[in-house]
Amino acid sequence: MITIKNLHASVDGKEILRGINLEVKAGEVHAIMGPNGSGKSTLSSVLAGREDYEVTEGEVIFNGKNLLELSTEDRAREGLFLAFQYPIEIPGVSNINFLRTALNEIRHYHGQEEISAKDFLALVKEKQKLVELDVKLTNRSVNEGFSGGEKKRNEIFQMAMLNPKLAILDETDSGLDIDALRIVAHGVNTLKSKENATILITHYQRLLDYIVPDYVHILYKGRIVKSGGKELALELEAKGYDEIKKEFEIAE
C-alpha cells in the first residue's frame, strides 16, 4: 500500500523527520506513537502534502505511484485520507456541498460519472449513522461551531463517505471523552477491510484498546526507533516515554 524510504523533511530549515522507513500493506493497522515533538504530525502533514514542509531526502511509494510528486488533491484522489488533528472550520461552505464536491472530483479523477443526488443522499444517511453524527450537523457549515468530539466524528464521517485506501488518523483520540472515542473507534473498525489500511498516530495507548493495531512503531526525534506488535504499546504505557528517551539518547 505505502512504502516510506529514508524520508527526511524540514520546516523553516529545521529538520524534523530524519530518515523514516515504514511499510504498510493492505489490511494492516499500524500505530505510530511518540512523545511530543517527535515528528508524528509532521509525518502526517508531509504525507498529505502540506506545503509548509520541505522533503529533503527519501521517497514515498503509494500504490505504485511516487506520492511526493502528486498534488495534495491528487493524493486524496488516489485514496489517501488524513483525519486532521485540528479539523478546520469553514464558515459558508456546507458539509453536504463540500462532500459532494469532494466525492465528485474523486470520481471524475477515476473517469466515473457524478453521483446522483439520490444516491448521494442515501450514502450520507448510511454513513452518518456509523458515527452517530447529528443530521443537523451535516447541513451546517464545515465544522463551524462543532464541539471537539463532533469535529472528530465529522472526520470519520468524511472518511466513510470518501472510502480511502489508506487512512491516516492524526491524534484522532485527543480531546475525546470515552463515549466519543468508542463511537470513533467503532467507525474506524467498521470501515476496515482487506483492501484498505490504517495508520494511527497517537500519543496515548488508550485508543489502541479500541482499535487494535497489527504493528506499533515508536517515533523519536524524527526516526522510528523501535517497532513491534501491539504489546509494544502496553510496554510503552507501563514504562512511559522517559524510558525510551533515555534508551535512545544514549544510543545516538
Next chain:
Amino acid sequence: MSLAETKSAVTQQLMESLQKQAPKIAFIPDEEIVSAIRQLEEKGIPNNKHEDYKYCNIEAYIRREFKSVEQSFQSLDAQDIAAYKIDEAINLVVLNGSYSPELSEKVIAKGISIQSLNDISGKEKDLIASQAKSFSDSLIALNTVFCNNGLFFKVEKNNAIPMPVHIIYINSADKPSLSNSRSFIHIETGSELTLIESFVNTGTGKVFSNYVSEKLLEENAKLTCYTFQNEGAASYSVHTNSVKVNRYANYSNTTLTLSGELVRNNHNVELAASNCEAHLNGLFLTKGTQLVDNHTLIDHQMPNCESNELYKGIATDKSSGTFNGKIFVRKDAQKTNAYQSSKNILLSDDATINTKPQLEIYADDVKCSHGTSTGKIDTDALFYLKARGIGEESARKLLLQAFAEEVIEKIEVESLKERILQLFEKTL
C-alpha cells in the same frame, strides 16, 4: 501649468462639450442650478486631492478616457433589453438617462405612479434636489446642471407592492459619451416596496454615467433595494444615492458590483427622525485594472435609530477596492445603535484594498462599533479542502463563494439571487 489650472481645464472642457447638446431643464429649482454651477467652478471634478476621492481620481479618468465627449447614444429595442429583465418583477427601463415608457412593462400594481421628470409639477417638483445637494459633491452638481430627464417613481400611501419593481438603467453609445441620469423614488407613509436597480451598458463606446438617485421614505415606509452593477469594461460610473428615512421607516440596500472599469458609490443615508433604521450591504469583485470605491455615510440625526453595514470585497490582478464608511451620530441621536463591518480578500500581490471606518459621535448614550479585516484566502481551509480531493481551483471558488455568501444571502428575490450567484461564479 499649475494644478488649479489643470483641474479647471478638465472641468471646463467637459462642461463645454456637454453644453453643446444639453437642453434646458425645468424640473430642478433655479437656485439649485446656480449652486451647482458655483460648486463646479470652485471645486471642479474631484481628483485625489479631495479627501473623499483620495483613492478615486475621477478627474484623471475623465482626462484620460473622455477627452472628447460625443454623446453618440443609440436607441435600443425590446429585444436588446430582454436578457436583463427579471421575470418575477415589473421591469422598467431608463435608456441613456431617460425613462422609456415604450420599453417598460405596463404597471399593473395599484398604488404606483411613474412619471418622466420632465412631466412633474407642484409638490413633487419641490422634492427634486431636496436631498442630493450640489454643494456637497461636484458630481451631484454635474448631474444637477446636465441631467435632461429621468424618472419619478412613487408608491402612494398605504400600499404594499406585492412584486418587486426592477429599474434597468441601460446605456448604449458607440463613441465616448457621458450620461447624467436622475431618479426620485418616493415611498409614501405606510407603504412597502422591493426595488431592484440594475445597471448595464451595451454599446461599444465608453460611457461615463453619473447617476443621482434620491429616495424618500415617509413614516412607516419600507424600501428594500438591490443595486446590481454589471456595466462592463467600457463603463465608468458614479452612483449617488441620497436617502432620507423618516419615523418607523426601514431602508435597506444591498449593492452587488461585478464589473465596470470604475464604479464609485456614494451612499448617503439620513436617519432624519426617531425610531427608523438603515441596513447597507455590499459585495464587490474586482479584476484587471478595475476600481470599485464604496463610500457610505449614515447620518444619525434623531434618537433610537439603528444602522448596520456589511461590506465585503474580493480584489485580484491589479484592481483595487475601497470601503469608506462614515457614521455620524449627532447630539440629539441618543440610543443610537450603529454597526459596521468590512471584510476583504486580496487574491494577488498587486491588488489593493483601502478600508476606512469613520465614526463621528456627538451623543453620549450610543452603541457604535466597527470592524475591518483584509487578508489572503485562508490557506488552512484551502489545504483542508484539497486534502479531501477538491482541486485547487474549485477549492478557491468554494471558499470565495462562502465568503460572499453572507452578503448574497440577503437577496430575497430568488431569480436575482440565482443570477448573481451564476455571474459571481463565472467572474471568479
